[in-house]
Structures are given as structure tokens and as C-alpha cells.
Amino acid sequence: MDLFSGTEPEEWRIVSDLYPSLRRFAAVAAPFDLEPDDLLQEALVAVLRKRRLTELDQPLAYLRRAILNVAAQHSRRMVRRRAALRRYAAPASATVSPGYPSDLAELYRLSPGERSALYLHEVEGYRFSEIASMLGCSEAAAKKAGSRARRRLAAELSAGRTT
8 A cells, every 4th residue: 555645735735834844853853863854754654644634733743743752662662672782792793883972962862852842942932832732741741841851951061061
């Protein structure tokens, strides 16, 4: 079955209109080892398997939530994979060398939800009530995620200056 064969022109317009915003959001929410375009595509496919975009009241918010869900699933998979590698003590030749240090390394230490709340508030300028709606959580949870992200990022950055 071709997933996109029954896609209406109106749905393609929705994707086209929302793509820049969703791509930026995916870049923020994506774990360091997952390309934002792959994350966005996987989320879009997951949504289209269940419903048409034209049926959604707020497709942007719904797709952002789907991006977060896919990012969280990927992170859980990677945690299980790392635990399995430790458990089976992979030989030194099979270990993966650490990635290059990045200016964004501190951001990747935040959870996808924390990064997303911080990005939506600080960069996109949304209020926490709007962020809560986009992320599918309460306003208090969105504020807490943003506050926690800001605090953890500040600690990471100040620790990096002292070393």
C-alpha cells in the first residue's frame, strides 16, 4: 500500500505550509544521532497512518506532538541498545568512538521535551499555555520543562567555562 497515494492536495498544502516550522522544531527535538528530516518524516508517516491532516483542528500542534513522541521512542530505543552493549560487553574494536564536541552538546543533554519547551518559549516566543497545548501537557508541566531546561542548560554552560 502506498501511504501517499490517497493524499489530497489540501493535505500537501498543509505539509508545505507547516514544513519550515516543523523542520526547525524537529531539529531542536531530535536526539543527536537522528536527522531532523528523518524525525519529521517518521512523525508525518505515523500521523498519516491514523488520520488525514485535514481532519485535525490544529495540525501544527498535533504534528509537533508526534515529533516529540517519535524522538522519545528513539531515545528509549538507544538507551536499551546501550544497556545491551554494556551487558554483552562488546569488544573494544566494536565500540563506537564518541562524537566530536559540539556547540550544541549541552542542548543534547536535555530531554526532547525540555529542549522543545525551551525552544518554543525562547525562540518562537510562545506562551506556556500555548506550548502546553502544542506538547499535549498541562501549562504547569510546560513551565516546569522550560524552567528545568533553562536551569540545566545554565549549569552545563557554567560547568563548561570552569573546565
